[in-house]
Amino acid sequence: MKSTTVAKNLRSGEWPLLEYLRELESRFAKVEPNLLAFVPEEDRWARLYREAKELLRRYPEPDHRPPLFGVPVGVKDIFHIEGFETRAGSLLPPEALSGMEASAVKRLKDACALIIGKTVTAEFAYIAPGPTRNPHNPEHTPGGSSSGSAAAVAAGLCLVAIGTQTVGSVNRPAAFCGICGFKPSYGKVPTDGVIPLAPSTDHIGWLASDVDGIELTAQALVPDWKLSQTEERPKLGIPDGPYLDYVTGDARLYFQETCAVLRAAGYTLLEVPAFPDFEELYRWHHLLVAGEATRAHERWYPKYKPLYRPETTELIERGLKISALDLETARAVRQRQREYIAALMQQRGIDAWISPSATGPAPRGLNSTGDSVMQLPWTQAGLPLLNIPTGFVRGLPVGIHIAGPWAKNETLVRWGLDIESLFKTPAKCPT
Structure with a gap:
């Protein structure tokens, strides 16, 4: 229901x-x-x-x-x-x-x-x-x-x-x-x-x-949320290059099959070389997270350090070594990334981006929450991002996410309604 x-x-x-x-x-x-x-x-x-x-x-x-x-x-x-x-x-x-x-x-x-x-x-x-x-x-x-x-x-x-x-x-x-x-x-x-x-x-x-x-x-x-009535299907860009190289083999194959479903339904998909400096974007984003996390915890960490788990301790200790100048550079990278994506979309006539929403299905084990790399460029740029489940790989859910232009939140969700309808509803959880 x-x-x-x-x-x-x-x-x-x-x-x-x-x-x-x-x-x-x-x-x-x-x-x-x-x-x-x-x-x-x-x-x-x-x-x-x-x-x-x-x-x-x-x-x-x-x-x-x-x-x-x-x-x-x-x-x-x-x-x-x-x-x-x-x-x-x-x-x-x-x-x-x-x-x-x-x-x-x-x-x-x-x-x-x-x-x-x-x-x-x-x-x-x-x-x-x-x-x-x-x-x-x-x-x-x-x-x-x-x-x-x-x-x-x-x-x-x-x-x-x-x-x-x-x-x-x-x-x-x-x-x-x-x-x-x-x-x-x-x-x-x-x-x-x-x-x-x-x-x-x-x-x-x-x-x-x-x-x-x-x-x-x-x-x-969102108090000013306005229901979008757009009926036009977006032209979707696939960000080809080092970013997509993170996707595992079977998940990459399933993503190609998902793109085929969209094309068969009348969507235009365009492979666009993007993020050639992805490793640098990755580095600057994680530097920003570490530096700001350290400052966010400056009230608690000195007093309660023994209570922090090792992963968070490592983040904060790493952030202590980050200079104010590097933090400002990392914040500037975010703005440049947003401008770069907007310019590329305009240049290639793209309305939204489509990519796998994870490197593959959920990994086995509970000691890690998985790799967040597929969300990084869109979160870094502050763009709206919608995940839609599309099926299963190795018995576990996989999906796509759609990244839209800055502040086009309502339109992106409306596009998502149509794209969602093209895929079978995933099987109910066995729990």
């Missing part, structure tokens, strides 16, 4: 909210103990029934109910939520990390979403993984750092979840878990009330089982 249909049924009362919540509680009890997508919460369901009854009291008339009335939403545990501790996947005391509720969370609440709970994150939204499993195969990573958000949506424990992306932390777990993930252009959703990793490249994004759910959530998170 489409995300928008579920939301519509909850608003109209065709699916009574308390009945829906009881069914969700039953599924949660069956699935979550093995999935581990959520931060444990005492009396979660007592809280949710209270909040659901309050929504029904405040909005007895279906015609007056906000768009996300009763929709279950997961929130990555780096967002501050009133009444919840924030641990950010770390061992640091939550009182040290406390802060005011995030604007993004307030917007979801204003739309009458039900916050099912905090979802598991890699430590401080970097790469040290949490306990979450991939719902398609528990021996494989769900990706990260928005691991719990992606797994929870894929397993049907919430309709929507929000996360963050500094390199690939929304789109990659969406790809690994076989769902849609979207990050709008940089700054489109405010990041206040969110523990930063690298503020110059931190984006808020969200995940849903389909593009309809992405668009529905956008209308709550």
Whole structure:
């Protein structure tokens, strides 16, 4: 059932909210103990029934109910939520990390979403993984750092979840878990009330089982979101060169088959040499993340260093060696990258870019969240990026992502609706 249909049924009362919540509680009890997508919460369901009854009291008339009335939403545990501790996947005391509720969370609440709970994150939204499993195969990573958000949506424990992306932390777990993930252009959703990793490249994004759910959530998170009515199919560019060389053999072959499906449906795809200096872009982006992460943690790291996991410690220690001048250069590289992509698109008449959303399906093991390299050029430039699942390789989901021009968020999502329709719905998670 489409995300928008579920939301519509909850608003109209065709699916009574308390009945829906009881069914969700039953599924949660069956699935979550093995999935581990959520931060444990005492009396979660007592809280949710209270909040659901309050929504029904405040909005007895279906015609007056906000768009996300009763929709279950997961929130990555780096967002501050009133009444919840924030641990950010770390061992640091939550009182040290406390802060005011995030604007993004307030917007979801204003739309009458039900916050099912905090979802598991890699430590401080970097790469040290949490306990979450991939719902398609528990021996494989769900990706990260928005691991719990992606797994929870894929397993049907919430309709929507929000996360963050500094390199690939929304789109990659969406790809690994076989769902849609979207990050709008940089700054489109405010990041206040969110523990930063690298503020110059931190984006808020969200995940849903389909593009309809992405668009529905956008209308709550982005106040000026305008539904695009465009019917024109975009001309899609394939960024040929060292960037695509990261894709593994079977995933590369499947991507070629995906492109054939698009061409058969009438899309124009053009291979365009791009990112000849990709290794330099990669280096500058990771330098920026390390340098800004060190500064973001300057209040906590000296006091709580023994509590940090090795991966995050290495990042911060590396960042301590980065000069202010190098940081400014790295920020300038971001702007040049955005201008380079825009110029190349104009030169070749490209409306959007299409590429594999990961180097391959989710790797086996839970000690890594996988490689974020496929998201890097688009996140670095701050461009809107939408993941769409297209099928399976080795029994695990794979997909494509579409990168659009700066600030063309609504148009990109509308294009995504048509592209999504060309691919069979991935098999339901076995969980």
